[in-house]
Amino acid sequence: MSTKRFLYLTGVVTLIAWIVVPIYLIAIGAFSGRAGVFRWPKSLWPADASLQAMQVFMQIEGVWNAALNSVIVAALCMLFSVLLGAPAGYALARFSFKGQTAYRLLIVLTRAFPLAILALPLTVNFIRIGLYDTTLGVALVHTALALPFAALVSSSLFMGIPRELEEAAWVFGCSRFQAFVKVVLPLALPGLAATAIFAFVISWNEVFAAAVLTVRERTLTAYLLTVLSESPLHFRFAGGFILIVPSVLFIFAVRKYLFAMWGIANR
Amino acid sequence: MAGITIDRIKKTFGAATALAEISLEIADGEFLALLGPSGCGKTTLLRIIAGLETQTSGRVLIGERDVSALPPKERGLAMVFQNYAVFPHMTVYENVAFGLRMQKADETTIKREVERAASLLHIEPYLDRYPAKLSGGQRQRVAVARALAVRPAVLLMDEPLSNLDALLRLEMRSELKGVLQQSGTTTIYVTHDQTEAMGLADRIAVMHGGVIEQIGAPQTIYERPATKFVGGFVGSPPMNFIRMPVAGGRAALGGFSAPCPGAKSEIICGIRPEDMRIALGRSGLDFKVSVAEPLGSTLLLTGKVQDQLIRVAARPDSGLKAGDIVALEPEAQRIVWLDSETGRAVGA
Missing domain, CATH: 1.10.3720.10 (MetI-like)
Known part of the structure; x- marks a missing residue:
């Protein structure tokens, strides 16, 4: 892989991460329930993913x-x-x-x-x-x-x-x-x-x-x-x-x- | 089909005068070129005829109808713009059909007229393409086809070829002339290119500083310029202007002398570079060659006659070179005598 291409890809990844990571963290927080919010390290896909928080939220x-x-x-x-x-x-x-x-x-x-x-x-x-x-x-x-x-x-x-x-x-x-x-x-x-x-x-x-x-x-x-x-x-x-x-x-x-x-x- | 009358049209921008009371008659079916350097008011005049600009005073009549106060769409004309102004969001077909659609023509008429205009300009293969996919020359054809599709009484063209490269311009020029001769449309053509005006027009109006300097057939404009400006602007290389003292009704300079009109003590002799013979061994204007440029068909000599810069088109085989001194003999019938103060032609 040439240096130019490497720099290009790094730039793309950084930009995507800039936007996606915060959204991802919020999404995880929204879907993993009370315990998941405080868990560290974060899992990539929360095992206990549930719509519970969302459901409760929608019912407020x-x-x-x-x-x-x-x-x-x-x-x-x-x-x-x-x-x-x-x-x-x-x-x-x-x-x-x-x-x-x-x-x-x-x-x-x-x-x-x-x-x-x-x-x-x-x-x-x-x-x-x-x-x-x-x-x-x-x-x-x-x-x-x-x-x-x-x-x-x-x-x-x-x-x-x-x-x-x-x-x-x-x-x-x-x-x-x-x-x-x-x-x-x-x-x-x-x-x-x-x-x-x-x-x-x-x-x-x-x-x-x-x-x-x-x-x-x-x-x-x-x-x-x-x-x-x-x-x-x-x-x-x-x-x-x-x-x-x-x-x-x-x-x-x-x-x-x-x-x-x-x-x-x-x- | 209609003639155009321009009656004392004046246009001022604040304190600046763009057009100073211009009057002009264009016959039905005539091709008139408005020729002049940039800023001479030719485009302003065209835009006033089109209704895109409002005159300060004066009237425009198209076929006896006073259109001075009408918006462009009610003047019954078509226009080709310098940058083509082809609509980028429509196909070539829709572009050509635009004027007809605005006239609420029925679909069969539109199809027939679009195809006629497209075949005149050879753009049938591109009818369903978008302008972005066309070259400059093709877009220019679309713009002309769009104008001809409405069968306008009057066609206005604003430097339509100036954005094309030299070869394409030459090709489009002769093609345009053929197409317009066929359709017999009254045409006003604005250009700063004197070869374009000479080649295309029935008559040329040479404009300078907001006034028409001369109007006439191309050959007349070329051979008998009415003013120094016209002689200098039309023709390449331009006309030579040689100041000569006058004594007893004859202008004389060096070994040259000829009868001249007028009674002033000085006169300007206007003579085209190709209208001077090199008189070997005889008397004439003493011409010192400073530059010789072989141009193929002629040998262009630049030099001085008693400190006045002139150009002479000599035969390519004359063998003259920088530093030579020869005697020049202007052809008497080809001389245009000009007043040394006003720059206007005197005598016949």
């Missing part, structure tokens, strides 16, 4: 409701981020207007304020408007978190699509909107899918805003935070495992689009 009151809330919030956040972020990105990419650079900076600046500072005024206002303790309320805050990235990423996405393609569509009979739908959108779709997934994952993993702005309609992260702090360790592992799985599965499902993003020829 409110978990399913919280999971459903999480999915709703993340889906709404994804929807809002793309629907608002993509047009903003398109405007940034295609039109030159006064204060464009400032606007660009302003977008990033929205992330400059720590959520902890905004939490109290947000709570007060949400109670006043009636958004407090609703999935929509949490989704809106999560959208605020994800939107800057959605706008900036999609703007560079649209910049990568030659203007000539759109002009060709106009000349051959498209209105501005038709050209966007028929030519720009299909080319931007893989990138937009990646943007959407990113928004989904941001929302799915966010815990602070979700914990502050809800009481009963908690998302899974916020719910687990309160429930699990009082639970035995193997339940916490089960909760952690449940939190990881959707993100991983989701990214796995759309990996084709993520890879296609790099394979597209623009000309």
Whole structure:
């Protein structure tokens, strides 16, 4: 085996281990019950693997409701981020207007304020408007978190699509909107899918805003935070495992689009 | 089929003037080339005709119809772009069919027209491929086929051959001319390549600094340039410009003298490199050769006539070399006399 190949394989193994080992440890913790969590050294495949912890976990009151809330919030956040972020990105990419650079900076600046500072005024206002303790309320805050990235990423996405393609569509009979739908959108779709997934994952993993702005309609992260702090360790592992799985599965499902993003020829 | 009238089109970008009140008539079925160096406004003019750019003032008429305020899709034209702009997410067939689909043509018409355009441009074998799998020349053919498939009244081309390599460009040029002659489409062709313009166009409009310097048949542009710029831009090597003092209606320099129009004390003699004979043993312009380049069909001599740099295309067997001093005799009928201050042609 040549040195080059050896280095390459080492790199691959390291990267895989970086991702897989923590997930594996959490999975073992989640499936091996009370005793298994404290056993050392860890066995590769726990002899006493059981679904007991998971089953108990699934039966905790409110978990399913919280999971459903999480999915709703993340889906709404994804929807809002793309629907608002993509047009903003398109405007940034295609039109030159006064204060464009400032606007660009302003977008990033929205992330400059720590959520902890905004939490109290947000709570007060949400109670006043009636958004407090609703999935929509949490989704809106999560959208605020994800939107800057959605706008900036999609703007560079649209910049990568030659203007000539759109002009060709106009000349051959498209209105501005038709050209966007028929030519720009299909080319931007893989990138937009990646943007959407990113928004989904941001929302799915966010815990602070979700914990502050809800009481009963908690998302899974916020719910687990309160429930699990009082639970035995193997339940916490089960909760952690449940939190990881959707993100991983989701990214796995759309990996084709993520890879296609790099394979597209623009000309 | 339609003619085009461009009526006092003006375009400014802030303080900069890109086009200064340009007026132009293009006859039905005519092939007009807009020729000029980069930044002369030729592409801006084309984009205004297409509706991709808005004019500051003036009107564009296509077949008597004022299209000045219409969006591109309502102008009834087709365009070929410099970077082809072939849609990468559609097959070649769908690319060629795009304009027809937008016109809501029925499937049999689409199939017939796509096949006609594809056979004109010889791209039938690639119809179900994606553009990413095609070479530059093939993509260019797809772009032209897409434009011809809609049977446009007006075809606009923006430097369509500039991204091809030299050999392919030559091949595509003659092919394009054949295809467009057959279809009889009114065509405006933007280029900075004077051989392309000369070879393709019925008429050439030479542009410089936002104005049309001269418009005419290729041979007229070449032989009787209206300004110094046109003479210098069209033709390779460019026209020579020799300043001569004038006395008593005759321009004279060294042993050369000829009658000239105008009443100023100095005039510019514009003469093509191939229009000067080497007069052995006779009197003429004293030409000191500094560089001799054998180009195969001619021997290109660069040198000076009384400190003015000129080029002469001599016969390849003339045997001249650097350091030689010869007498040059410009052919009197081929001389273009230009005003020494304005650079415009004087007299006939």
